[in-house]
Amino acid sequence: MKKELVLQLKNISKTFGKVKANSNVSLDLYNGEILSLLGENGSGKTSLMNILAGIYFPDSGSIEINGESVSITSPKDAYKYKIGMVHQHFKLVDTFTAVENVVIGLDSRFNKEKRKALYTEIESRYDNPLGCANSYDEEVELKKARKLTGFDLKEASNEINNICNTFGFVLDPKKHVCDMSVSEKQTLEIIKTLYRGVDILILDEPTAVLTPQEIEKLFNVIRNMKLAGKSIIIITHKLNEVMEISDRITVLRKGELVGTVNKTDTSIEQLTEMMVGQKTELNIERSEPKGAEKLLEVKDLCVKNVFGNEVINNVSFDLKEGEILGIAGISGNGQKELLEAIAGVQPIANGEVIYHRQKKNKPVSFFHKSLKQIKRLANEGVFHDLNGKPVSLENVPNKEIKTQVKAGEILFNENETMYLKGKNPREIRELGIHLAFVPEDRLGMGLVGTMNINENMMLRSYRKGKGPFLNFKRPRDTAQSIITKLEVATPSANVQVKKLSGGNVQKVLVGREIAYAPSVFMVAYPVRGLDINSSYTIYNLLNKQKENGVGIIYVGEDLDVLLALADRILVLCNGKVSGIVDARKINKKQLGALMLGESL
């Protein structure tokens, strides 16, 4: 097959507000090749492809298809130029069947063109002028072709089956999307584009949600399409897959083009360097965990989603004070549900969440215990004095004991066990447990976008104040101290939170939760979308909390950060724990294997 240039992007730029998604990116694509678009999260891969698919319109730059300059203003235009994209979040209608999903958006003109093409094809095969069939076979075929005019789901189903046979898919056209597995949905999305006869197929992170076997199947299909002369662009950040499937690789970093290389001329090391720039050593100061006391214990936790499927399946772990427990996993493997279940937002189907409260150096009082009990407990060695030495009250006169108790000189450590299952966040707070939760959805669950910083502080303290009136002073003070301490870039505390940039929003949220003096601190993707400086501010904040003896659960997607920040890492796969490992002794590759559900 002759290599022909089918697509050229020239100096594409696109900004969202202040964020530069792409700046001056150029890219070539030939027919019958597989091009990988490689880059870290937020490097502008998806934005660039969305421009090609007509979802976004570029601010500047030009697109040429088969040497012709075109302007793609809508997805419909993209299909016109035979470009199809399978988005990471599938664009399917749950209540429709597969075939209905395939035909949506196709007007009668599409069918007419198809019929015309079929006519010419039959005509040329039988070498006859159209309509004068002189063989039975031809007449049958023409009859079939004539049927292609109207809205005919049966015909479309047949066509889908044909596509399946050609490229090696398996799909039932009559199946409803809501009954499909993720892999089937992806298959359907690909078929949807093939049905429209695309020549350029874009796949956004196609393997993120698939099992290894499904990935293998997908790659076979992609190779078949390549043999059929189609061009395929795969967006990914997985290097091994890039090396396995692609012909050429284009690397983006922070919205800019780093370069394009042939697979045969490159290595994983070179690609990594292109992807991340100079090797960045993460300079996160990690201290040894201080205490060894258990803070939180999760036992055989099961959580079901609204459809009754188990999203968390028998998860057990514990969290010690002064440690950071990282949670790794491909996104959507139960991280969100796990945190929400602990925080009391999601109902727990089965299992226990146990909180251990250590109260150190608590003075004994006669309010709780009688003199007799105190004596008995002292014999058991429960009490100690102000210097931490054990107190024995044997042979001490009662009067002396009374004065010592009243002076608060006899102390003890208390270990209280609390069961959090079935309690909502307010009930948990009323138990005196300071559980802070920074959800991944900052402006959805964490903060109210249209309220200002002061008011958002109040979401934590709205129950304080006299009678029906709110206490405004404390939230205002908290807001002010967060703004100065965490260097939130805002004109004042009266600015609506949604108007702040992502990093500042995160600082406000994390700052508020820390101001609440938590003992367990749960954060989900706290640095997503943040620049490097803001990220380090967050890491330092977390480490400071750790030194104060707070137990931290950190859900992250960047494995380097997890390895450098966490003390232990729990890996989730399909809602199950596939391993709890020491972050100091494991490497990225082993972690990746665990994430895929393999054992070490």
Next chain:
Amino acid sequence: MFALLLCEAFLLTPIFLFGSTGETLTEKSGHLNLGTPGTICVGGAGGMIGVAVYDSICGGFANSNPFLTFMFVLFFALLFGALSGLLFSFFTVSLRCNQNVMGLAYTTFGIGFYGLIATLVNRPDGFLNQYCGTISRLFMTRSEAPNGFCEIFLSHGLLFYLSFVIAIVVAVVLKRTRVGLFVRTVGENAGSADAAGIDVSKYRYITTIIGCSISALAGLYYFVEINNGLVEFKNIDAYGWLAVALVIFTLWKTDLGILGAILFAFLFKLPEIYGLPSASLNILFQYLPYFVTVVILVIISMVNKKAVQAPANLGIPYFREER
């Protein structure tokens, strides 16, 4: 007695049916138009204007032609309905206003508009009443044999039959045609529709305009057939809210809407005809349509099956480049 009840109930049915068919069509495209009661009022006002305009053109009732009168009122009712839909779509699609706020505001506006037009158009000689009389007799097949089969099913004007025809046509279009599939897609998942090359804004505009035009016919029907051209405002907006409730009651299916509309009209008329023993019982019966709608809502939320739920993107605006 029962025949009389049936007869009265059938007379009322098209109001609910027009209203709910229009609203269902609108909601299927993802637009929650709470302006339907207002649109119905505006449709009625359109009918009045139609009569007034024709009256001034032909120069008095004596020279009038019933068929032309009918065409005029139909035209103006549809026009005002379409304008309502256009306004709603312009505010919610183009200006991205909140659909609920816009709808409720439009309902308030529509009720006021009806009153305003009524005072402007009405004359002491009762010409509206005269014209409406001719229109409602225009397409009537027969009207003898009181309370028999003919009275119940055949003694109605064209609008009566039109309501059933439109309900069936809309059901078939939504279920069986390509355009219907696209409309449903827009209502279920506007993002998918857009990615598949469907112009979401265009579809929402057009379905809302058509839907509102159909709803406006309910107002026209009320003005011509029920109120016989009298302008006083009774409870036309209450019929409108019942039509909105009917959409939920029939699970967004306009063919089921025919049965639902008959049932609602039946329940609505039952106490009036039978003269229930106490006033409170009377009110209780008139409340029944709302009550069964609530029951249906509870049931569909318990069933938790996607096929019987409201369109998934109902009430959600769509903007492609939002991140």
